[in-house]
Amino acid sequence: MAIKEEQIRPNSAASLLNRKVIEGRDTTYCIVSKNVSEYHFIVPFDLSEEERVEVGQIFSIKDQGLTFLARVLNIEHSSNYDGHWDTTMKGTQFFDDDQIFNRVIAEPLGCINKKLEFKKSRTLPTKFASVTRAEKEEFKFLSQVMGDIEVGYLRNGSRLVEEIPVALHSEAMDHHMGVFATTGMGKSNFMKVFAASCMRLFARGESKFGLLIVDPHGEYLKGKSKDLVKGLVHLKKYREGLACYSTNKQNASDPGVEELAISESEILPQDIALLYDWSPPQRDALEAISRILDPASWLEEIQSPEGMARMMQEGFKDSTVMVLVRRIKNELGRNSYIRKRSSLANILANLQKGKVVLVDIPRMSDRSELFLLSVISRYILNEYKKDEQEGQESRKNCLITIEEAQRVLGAGSNTTRFESIAREGRKFGVGLCAITQQPKLIDKQLLSQFNTLVVMGLGDRNDRMQLEESAKQDLSSMDIEIQTLEKGEAVVSTLNIPFPVPARIHRYEDYLRRLEKEDKQESLITRGGFKPFLE
Amino acid sequence: MEEWSRLSLVAELIRDHISLDGIDRYLAETGVQKSDFVLVEPSDFAGEIFAVDGSNVSLCNWSTADVNLIRAGYAVYRGREWRRTVITFADVLLADAKLCRNMFDPYLEQFFGLEGIDLKESDLDRLSSYYRELQEYVAINDALGEAHAGDIILYDGSFDVFEPLRGALAVIFARAEEKGVALLAVAKSSSLFWGEEITLPFVQHTGMAGSRLAPEAAWYISLKDKKVDASQGRWNGQTYIVRFCGQSEHAFRVDAPIFLQGEMGSVLGKLAAYSCSAECLGYPHALFRAHRDIRITEQEGAAVRQRLMARLSQGGMPHSKIRMLMQDFHDILEMKPRI
16 A cells, blocks of 8 residues: 555645644643542742732632632642752752642632532532632622621631621521630630620520520620720620629629529539539439438538438438538538529520620639539529420520530530530520530530531640541541631631631620621621621 | 773773863863853843753654654743743654655745755664754744844754754754844753863863863853864854853853854853753753753653554554564563563
């Protein structure tokens, strides 16, 4: 067979020169790999301060009608050159930032379709699809899924996206919330911002739950004047949403602050039980009190010779009963708020109205605080249970805050009361807000009941692992980000928002100023349509 | 062992004769004088630098003819900023002496207005290399089309080229001169030599001499009237030895057309400003990039080879026949994976 001319000889000028041009920026800010669960793209190694890529930043990839969102998990030095030749700097500098670059490893969050619906992504962007920093437009869909309790602004890396407030859902609060941070990262500030938003909702008639805060540090009521730290009472515009009770006489003398009182009749042997480590006979004796003595006056009775005699008649040794009596006397002496009258009914009523109830117990010992919290929580849970049985639908749900929650929710702790709230409180509309700096000490099963997590910087790997293993949303990929969170920054994970959201929590004092300035009469802001309080 | 004693002797020879202790003998025998080393002052340059390179890998070889993958093109820089890389040729060549006119002539006619190639018997076993060179000249010609007056075009290699293609080079020189574009060839390796008793590497020794006479500086020397044969008369240009960067030990042979004779200091100054990258210190960075962008890697060659075999298979050729035709027996000896 003869060789054809076109097999060997180009037959036109066009086929002689088949130019292909590769131009600058063809490779940076493009998806280069890798799979559905991890995207890689490259950026110049020498970006300016403003353009630097940070862990936690969210990028968008527009590809054939879809906008993929991906959060930066890690950044690596990389290049198209093999070997380890660049360990010594020679010459003036690198010339080719498309060849020497940083490889950005990002986790897909999902994709937004043309109807602005956000979906989890089951595919990956086309190779070399262009990558840009996500801007407010791409985050707009988040406004539709945010709740009604504003706590901060969306954060993209270190940058704020002030157009997108981060707001928790009132409906999720009976599914329990955890606030986790090491000391000084802004737990108290967060709680004040959270409470202020709740007060605002109450004042606007939008409150869906009452918030109970027991404050053993005396910082929520009036703040700290010497540090210019404000308290909840400084939010005058929405003061009607706050009910305050204090064990401190001076604080209680302020108008609008009631002196806290718990009636002896409201204290049960179980409340005393959680204060000490008891021997088995002592525990038996405690449990028998309700059977032997009058439940309404057992505290008085057991201190009397007659009451002690009745206990001993039931077979308890005098030494056992003496220990009980001595410890009870100690507690009564230590807790001067135990009186004939009681604030509990009022507290409950305010919670059921949807107010923020602040119980201010400054300088109270750890043990006394636990005791008080136990009494109040039990009372609330019992009353909510009754309401549930009676079909009281008008009352609002309730969220009970526990500081240093590892004390009562830790594995092996003997405080079943809080555990039972965590496990079954939701049925009756009672949620827990556990605040701790050591989530690793909280029982894993209990932690898995928490549907809303506010994580504000945890240096301890075990703390982070505990959260990652228990969270409803996958936090494992955010390990570096959580580790590097700055003061006031948080990752908010809640079921109503499709992925853990990076946030900058408002500084309470700034938020206060904004709330004081806003027009109280302006139309109520509906869920999902938050208007940010821009200065 | 005998071979080790031989190695020692060679090492001794290199130490005593090839290594340069002093430069007096070098100066005396080459005709190079201290004053020939002209310092180069790096200067910023607003124009563009084009760097042309080519690459060639064999896909299969039957000694009488072979199949090659060839690529040619150029990278373009403005200052330190890479602007683009243009591939002007990337294709498979069946290098067969009996078909060679059909391969070369269309390019020579179309791009250089030349009638056709005239190959001698001795040229025929280097067809793919010549074809790659031709494609590199096409790339230079394309770069010339894009360049503006004052721009610089660098060619990776020498202008002492294969004789049948000198006509194409002459056309390129004329076009460069007409357009006011500086055209230089920079060779990474060179066969220039000096010495009467033993053949001594001229470029390396000139580099060593330059380091002593002009330490930590960029410099160049012209080989005009030196006792070194750079075949300059054959291609209408001048050869230089250049150190582009004072911090680098390396010097290079640089060929330039005769029309650039009076501008070498200025042109080399512009290049010196862009020959100090951390990626490849001492070498014009555009050439470094062109090399990286245009080279055909081993994997790429292997992939094309696989595709070629797949085509043969799709065409109905039995696997045994493909293996017989495509397998290089060296690969069998090296125990590389069989086809």
